[in-house]
Amino acid sequence: MSFLDPVSGAWASISGTASILSNPETVQKYYSPQLKAWLGDMGDGVHDGGPNDPRIGVIKLEAKLATHVAAKKGILGRATDTVKGAVKGEVPNINSIRELSMAELAEWRRTHQS
Template sequence: MSDSYSKTASEEPGLTQKLTDARTFLGNHKTVLLTTRAPNGALHARTMAVAEITPDWKFRFIYDNESYKEKEVDNDNHCNIAVDGTEKNDGWISISGKASRTNDEKIVEKLFNPTTKAWFGDKGDGVHNGTPSDPRVAVMEIQVDEIRHFHQVKTLVGMAVDVVSSAVGGSTAKPGEIRTITGEEIKAAWSKGELKEA
């Protein structure tokens, strides 16, 4: 990072604190934007509810494997999960990773809840009925490559004061911290037993 703002906002705490703050931030938001790439190169984002973030930071979503996102992930498994918390005045997060699919019955059963059925419907054939045994019901699992989290530390008023005083004084505003966490850091912490159940 070479720009002044990114340098100023990139003073980071330790990994445990960064992950704790990132998980707290995600817990304050019910949905995320999941972006995947179509075979023609177009990027498509859609709102999704995270069904689970595992202790080793895999993101899981229940989805319909007949949906177009299935074709997109088959085409290119690189994806992005993002949340803009501007309206809640609590920062943002952008998570890049790689997606895979599982139909593991134990995982589907664990993550399935009664409202999930509403997204599948019942085709009336006794098979495609929106229950956990429906072959359309799958879990997308995203392995994290990198997390970039803007951890906002100032209120809206504090941020406005910081921006104005920085503009007048010639310094760079710092309403929060841009924190980076790599997939390698997460894997190393997990293998050492440093990550616990959420």
């Protein structure tokens, strides 16, 4: 699963094992009426984009590795460093990268689950 902030260039990538939860209690807990805009109403009384629509489920991701990248500078600083790198034939050092290992993720789960 990946996320990108196109303005700052920051991104996160989480890899692991995914499963789909479709039990009504879980779907109701995380359901948002805004989903109707993406799913639409098929007019059959069942596939209406509501919380009981069988097309809706919750993706549960058991993370194994998480990587986060944040820009060290603003957009102008990154652009300047990228041009300098291209001129010098060097890779610009414009981001900081942080990885969370399986052990770190397991420790977080242990301390944050109720």
